[in-house]
Amino acid sequence: MDSIYAALMDIVGEDYVSNQTEELFTYSKDxxxxxxxxxxxxxxxxxxEQVSRIVKxxxxxxxxxxxxxxxxxxxxxxxxxxxxxxxxxxxxDQILELNEQSxxxxxxxxxxxxxxxxxxxxxAPRLMHSEPGAPAAxxxxxxxxxxxxxxxxxxxxxNSDMINGLEVVLPTGEICRFGSCAIGNDWYTLHPxxxxxxxxxxxxxxxxxxxxxxRLFPCKKFQEQDLFIVQDExxxxxxIYEMTHIGMAEDIMAISQEIPPPFNRLHCILVNISGDSxxxxxxxxxxxxxxxxxxxxxxxxxxxxxxxQKIERPQVSKTSDxxxxxxxxxxxxxxxxxxxxxxxxxxxxxxxRHGIPYTVLGRVVGSSHGMMFSWTYAFNRADxxxxxxxxxxxxxxxxxxxELGGTLWKPAVFGQKLVMDRMDPNTLxxxxxxxxxxxxxxxMNPGNWEVA
Amino acid sequence: MAQTQYKYMxxxxxxxxxxxxxxxxxxxxVDNCPAYARHRLESHSNGGRLWLIRAWITGExxxxxxxxxxxxxxxxxxxxxxxxxLSFSDDILNMVIAARAEMVAQGRIPSPVxxxxxxxxxxxxxxxxxxxxxxxxxxxxxxxxxxxxxxxxFVGSEGAYDSRAQHAARALSRLFxxxxxxxxxxxxxxxxxxxxxELLGEEGLVEMLAxxxxxxxxxxxxxxIITLSPHAYNxxxxxxxxxxxxxxxxxxxxxxxxxxxxGRLHPPKLENTTITYHDPCFLGRWNREYTAPRRVLQAxxxxxxxxMDRNRKSAFCCGGGSGNYYTDLLGxxxxxxxxIRARQAHATGATILAVACPNCLTMLEDAVKVEGLExxxxxxxxxxxxxxxxxx
Ligand SMILES: Cc1cc2nc3c(=O)[nH]c(=O)nc-3n(C[C@H](O)[C@H](O)[C@H](O)COP(=O)(O)OP(=O)(O)OC[C@H]3O[C@@H](n4cnc5c(N)ncnc54)[C@H](O)[C@@H]3O)c2cc1C
Ligand code: SF4
Ligand code: SF4
Numbered sequence: 001m002d003s004i005y006a007a008l009m010d011i012v013g014e015d016y017v018s019n020q021t022e023e024l025f026t027y028s029k030d031x032x033x034x035x036x037x038x039x040x041x042x043x044x045x046x047x048x049e050q051v052s053r054i055v056k057x058x059x060x061x062x063x064x065x066x067x068x069x070x071x072x073x074x075x076x077x078x079x080x081x082x083x084x085x086x087x088x089x090x091x092x093d094q095i096l097e098l099n100e101q102s103x104x105x106x107x108x109x110x111x112x113x114x115x116x117x118x119x120x121x122x123x124a125p126r127l128m129h130s131e132p133g134a135p136a137a138x139x140x141x142x143x144x145x146x147x148x149x150x151x152x153x154x155x156x157x158x159n160s161d162m163i164n165g166l167e168v169v170l171p172t173g174e175i176c177r178f179g180s181c182a183i184g185n186d187w188y189t190l191h192p193x194x195x196x197x198x199x200x201x202x203x204x205x206x207x208x209x210x211x212x213x214x215r216l217f218p219c220k221k222f223q224e225q226d227l228f229i230v231q232d233e234x235x236x237x238x239x240i241y242e243m244t245h246i247g248m249a250e251d252i253m254a255i256s257q258e259i260p261p262p263f264n265r266l267h268c269i270l271v272n273i274s275g276d277s278x279x280x281x282x283x284x285x286x287x288x289x290x291x292x293x294x295x296x297x298x299x300x301x302x303x304x305x306x307x308x309q310k311i312e313r314p315q316v317s318k319t320s321d322x323x324x325x326x327x328x329x330x331x332x333x334x335x336x337x338x339x340x341x342x343x344x345x346x347x348x349x350x351x352x353r354h355g356i357p358y359t360v361l362g363r364v365v366g367s368s369h370g371m372m373f374s375w376t377y378a379f380n381r382a383d384x385x386x387x388x389x390x391x392x393x394x395x396x397x398x399x400x401x402x403e404l405g406g407t408l409w410k411p412a413v414f415g416q417k418l419v420m421d422r423m424d425p426n427t428l429x430x431x432x433x434x435x436x437x438x439x440x441x442x443x444m445n446p447g448n449w450e451v452a
Numbered sequence: 453m454a455q456t457q458y459k460y461m462x463x464x465x466x467x468x469x470x471x472x473x474x475x476x477x478x479x480x481x482v483d484n485c486p487a488y489a490r491h492r493l494e495s496h497s498n499g500g501r502l503w504l505i506r507a508w509i510t511g512e513x514x515x516x517x518x519x520x521x522x523x524x525x526x527x528x529x530x531x532x533x534x535x536x537x538l539s540f541s542d543d544i545l546n547m548v549i550a551a552r553a554e555m556v557a558q559g560r561i562p563s564p565v566x567x568x569x570x571x572x573x574x575x576x577x578x579x580x581x582x583x584x585x586x587x588x589x590x591x592x593x594x595x596x597x598x599x600x601x602x603x604x605x606f607v608g609s610e611g612a613y614d615s616r617a618q619h620a621a622r623a624l625s626r627l628f629x630x631x632x633x634x635x636x637x638x639x640x641x642x643x644x645x646x647x648x649x650e651l652l653g654e655e656g657l658v659e660m661l662a663x664x665x666x667x668x669x670x671x672x673x674x675x676x677i678i679t680l681s682p683h684a685y686n687x688x689x690x691x692x693x694x695x696x697x698x699x700x701x702x703x704x705x706x707x708x709x710x711x712x713x714x715g716r717l718h719p720p721k722l723e724n725t726t727i728t729y730h731d732p733c734f735l736g737r738w739n740r741e742y743t744a745p746r747r748v749l750q751a752x753x754x755x756x757x758x759x760m761d762r763n764r765k766s767a768f769c770c771g772g773g774s775g776n777y778y779t780d781l782l783g784x785x786x787x788x789x790x791x792i793r794a795r796q797a798h799a800t801g802a803t804i805l806a807v808a809c810p811n812c813l814t815m816l817e818d819a820v821k822v823e824g825l826e827x828x829x830x831x832x833x834x835x836x837x838x839x840x841x842x843x844x
Contacts (some may be wrong), residue, residue: 015785018493020518022504026495029503031469044492070471071494090482091492114479121478136479137471314479320468321538327468382465 004061008043008085011053016044016091027068027086031320032329033379033391034076034412039066039086046091048167048175048210055208056173058085058443065171066445067204069110069142072134074329075412077146077203081447089141092210097187100124103216104164106187109141109209114314116140120216128152128219128313130159136314141209146410147201149372151251151272151313152217153365154244160200164189167211168199171439179213187213198434203410204445206438220274222281227305228269228293233341235301236267236362240337242292244368248284249273252364256344258357259322267344272311319359325380329390331397332374332409337364339404340371346404347375350396354389372409416449454511455554460547464506466540469499473532473544476766484762485532486771486789487525490782495522498532498544505551515555520562523551527776527789528651529769530737545651552653561652564779569654572661576643577609578778587639589618593625598636603707604674605635606688608681609644610777610810616817617810620833621680624704627839631716633707635678641668645679647687647734648775659695662687666697676700678707680835682734682809683773689739703735705745705808705834712751712838720840721753727837728758728802730793730816731767732809745808748834755804760796768793770819772811790819798829805831 008017018024019041028036040063045051058065064084071078080086089110097106098119105127107116113129114136120127130150132143143150148159156162165179165187176182178197179190190197199207230236236254243252251272258264271288275281289304296302319328335343344360351358359376375397379390398415401408402422408415420428432451438444458464474497476484483489487496494500501522507513526548533544555561556569571580589612598604605628611621628635646661665688669677677699679685689701711717727749735741742764749757762768771782771789782788794816797805805820807813810833817831 016492018495021513021516022519022522023493023495025507025513026493026500026503029469042493072470088493093481112482114475115481118479118481135470135472137474137482316472316537317470318537320470321466321540324463324466324540326466380465382462 004057004063005041007057008041008054011050011057012043012045016046018042027088028079030074030076030079031072031327032074032076033327033387033394034079037076037079037081038083039080040083041085042088043085044088044091048169051087051169051208051210052173052175054085054087055169055171059172059441062441062443064443064446067141067145067208069139070112070135070137072138073142073146073410075410077410077412077448081413084443087208089208090139095119096211098124099186099188100127102186102188103127104188104213105129105216106165106211106213107140109212110139112137112139113143116214117314120219124216126219127216129214129216130156130162131314132159133315133317135317140212140214144200144209144212145202145204149363149365153363153372154249154252154367155247156217157366157369162215163212164215165213166199166209168207168209170207171444175210181213198438203448205435205449206444220276220280222276222278223272223274223311224281224307225309225311226271226273226285226288226307227309228271228302229305230267230269230296230302231265232301233267233344235296236269236340237338239269239293239296240364241368243271243288244364246287246292247367248287254340254362255360257359258351268305319376319378322378323380325378325383325386327381327387328376328378329394330374330376331394331401331415332372333401333406334365334370334409335373335401335404335406337362337368337371339373339406342404343373343406346400347397350375350393350400351377354393356389356393373406413447420451455509458509458554459550460543461509463540463543464502464509464547466538467499467502468538469503471497471499473498473536475535476531476762476768477535478766480761484766484768486527486529486769486782489792490771490785490787490789491525496525498526501526502544502547505547509551515560517562520555520560521781523548523555524562524565524652524774524779525781527769527771527773527782529733529773531769534737534765549651549653553655556653562779562781564781565652565775568775568778569649569652569657572644572649573657577613578644578648578775579609579613581613583643584640586612586642587637589613589621590625590637593622595625596636597639598672598674600673601636602634602676604669604677605637606645606677606679606684607637607642608679608684608810610814611680612642614810614814616814620810620813620835623833623839624680624835627708627717627835631711633711638668645681645684645687646691647683650687650691651774658691662692662695662697666692666695669697669699674699676702678702678704680704680810682732682739683811686734686738703741703744703808705735705748706741708834708838709744709747709751712748717838719751719753719838722837723754725755725804726758726800726802727752727755727804727806728760728797728800729763729806730760730770730797730812731764732807732812733767733769733773735808736767737765745834748838749806752837758800758802760800762796768796770812770815772815777811777815788819790815791823794819794823794825794829798823798825803829804837805829806834806837807831808834
């Protein structure tokens with residue numbers, strides 16, 4: 001028997017390791033447009049000790065290790081570009097502690113967002129975490145590893161800003177903790193210890209996140225989504241500015257899409273609000289609509305699309321079924337809110353060039369501090385030509401974002417190179433040093449964020 | 453080599469592998485697909501399997517023994533169809549079954565499945581026991597053969613041959629007798645219902661079995677049929693019309709409430725017992741019958757019915773569907789579905805795990821033993837509970 005396989009079997013047990021074609025095939029594929037990349041082994045550890053042993057083994061063997069959560073990041077980020085071991089972390093899915101008073105929950109990093117949402121709904125209905133719009137199977141660890149954002153992004157920022165502690169297996173196998181948990185205390189804060197946060201947003205290149213203390217926030221009794229529609233994209237930034245001034249919303253998104261046709265070229269501003277009483281909800285609605293949006297209605301440039309819609313949590317996306325094609329991928333960026341009009345215009349042009357109906361979305365992060373803007377390109381998995389078009393559209397969009405002055409969010413390797421080409425040389429060297437210091441053998445998700 | 457005959461070529465690429473289908477209704481966890489819960493590798497998730505089937509169909513992958521096992525590891529519990537939000541979801545299992553049909557046509561199926569199908573072909577039951585022994589289960593019960601009675605009691609292969617399921621079949625017969633229900637049986641003229649055969653992709657054999665049973669039903673002028681097994685219920689109700697056999701089909705739990713209500717049956721008192729009920733997939737998700745079995749259980753005096761977290765549409769399958777109670781492709785692990793389900797039942801604090809399916813009965817009783825829960829929780833068919841007599 002292959003000795004690495006035997007060693008992995010010894011660590012995780014026979015059922016949770018494979019080097020058979022069928023598993024390798026499955027883990028060679030991403031949901032998006034990326035070309036397949038085959039691992040040599042797939043293993044699904046259950047404990048942090050098992051992760052640590054695997055990473056040590058990989059160092060000895062100079063084998064790549066690629067952490068995988070839900071595999072839903074769509075940009076090939078968890079594809080093993082240099083083969084090696086794909087570590088499916090979804091068996092590390094336990095809820096370790098819920099502290100209602102201090103509003104945090106400690107979980108293993110392979111837990112799904114859906115499970116956290118369901119758990120809180122049942123055991124602590126007055127609390128919520130910031131849930132991304134990703135399918136419910138997306139993991140907490142995977143989302144932090146790409147600086148995700150969720151449905152509390154407006155009041156509280158990026159999901160990676162909402163943590164109170166981390167446990168990480170370093171690329172050399174040591175298990176490290178960060179935050180109050182590092183000094184043996186409860187997991188209630190990440191600060192004020194010296195900043196050692198070298199793991200968030202690194203796509204698993206600097207270590208494997210194994211435990212997370214997630215901040216929880218008040219979940220109010222009544223929640224609704226309201227919809228305001230404008231035709232002129234130039235109005236979107238000022239409307240968002242006004243709404244974020246009053247700070248009544250939990251999530252603000254602007255969406256424009258060609259399909260269905262009645263919505264083509266319109267900009268739908270979705271606003272989530274909540275209240276512990278109907279009066280609180282009504283008060284917030286009035287501040288938003290009467291206080292801020294009425295004048296657009298009076299001027300005949302905006303209208304109410306819907307009020308009081310139910311909020312679906314977790315959200316369910318049917319985007320992949322568009323034209324029955326089974327696939328889509330998007331470029332995400334972080335841009336100033338003021339870029340919305342240009343992002344929309346340029347995006348719809350790129351879509352038109354590739355024969356893909358346009359879909360763009362901007363989610364406000366913080367009090368108008370930034371916006372996650374995405375351009376979605378659907379394709380038909382069974383038609384290689386449409387996949388090629390989507391891939392080219394993604395690449396054009398990556399370039400466009402940087403030309404506009406935006407930054408790419410969770411870029412694929414193509415986008416990472418564009419970003420690093422523009423990066424300040426000192427910063428780039430710092431990245432290289434950090435990576436080398438942590439990962440001397442270059443085994444962690446190699447090929448990603450790799451400084452030449 | 454590409455499989456050009458595959459029926460769902462224009463659909464199978466539509467699975468995005470987003471994984472909604474792993475969850476129960478309330479999103480409690482990613483583990484409500486029994487095959488995925490057992491293996492926890494993406495290849496055994498529903499999306500993974502559909503992508504692998506597509507790779508085989510398009511010629512990207514060869515059909516290996518391992519691939520064949522993955523394709524047959526789906527136990528057809530329909531959780532994925534219930535949860536996938538996309539418009540093709542009603543065809544998820546059809547896509548899997550169509551792939552199996554291609555494999556059957558090429559003789560490339562896992563050997564336990566081969567044995568299962570061969571036994572049915574030769575003996576009309578999966579156990580490989582002679583067809584002439586089909587009515588041995590009812591020897592001491594003096595059950596009439598069907599002539600002109602109101603109902604046919606379709607016992608099914610499990611009730612007829614499996615020693616544990618025979619207890620349930622006998623209990624149910626006693627109930628019918630106590631209630632003076634007008635019923636008869638086909639005896640040795642009954643043959644396997646074909647439900648699992650259909651799921652395993654042996655289209656020719658399903659047709660043969662259905663035609664044989666339909667001929668027996670029609671010769672006797674049978675109109676109303678009661679089944680012990682939800683699998684048989686599904687076959688007779690939903691598959692046989694395709695072959696020209698349309699009857700009024702009932703699962704026995706749909707008959708018992710009226711017999712109880714009209715005073716023809718008197719459920720026993722089970723003082724200080726707590727019962728939890730396991731929804732069988734072929735009654736629940738396949739046929740949307742969640743109420744009738746619970747009505748029967750609620751009629752048991754002195755006991756309390758408590759639900760497992762995963763119930764009704766979210767019920768976690770025992771792993772016995774698609775012939776797996778016999779082929780056991782998900783066995784051999786702490787996380788074999790029946791063992792997970794036994795733990796879920798035990799976690800409610802119930803002392804009785806009530807089932808309404810002979811496959812669930814055998815799967816879960818074995819699991820309770822392996823889990824070391826004997827003496828803590830007993831697995832009983834609803835018929836046995838109402839019968840009250842110690843099973844014999
Ligand atoms: C329909 C749809 C909507 C989406 N909406 C949103 C949204 O609203 N907000 C948002 O933020 N994202 C969104 N996404 C993107 C993505 O699905 C999520 O960010 C998701 O949380 C990623 O988690 P994952 O577990 O799937 O990560 P994966 O794709 O498995 O991994 C992402 C990266 O992190 C690494 N990684 C995974 N786990 C770990 C770990 N434990 N430690 C270290 N590295 C790790 C991987 O190697 C990879 O590089 C969406 C995706 C889809 C398909
Ligand atoms: S079957 Fe549906 S829910 Fe499941 S992975 Fe495929 S598209 Fe997603
Ligand atoms: S039918 Fe059940 S076992 Fe088969 S893939 Fe769907 S959820 Fe899994």
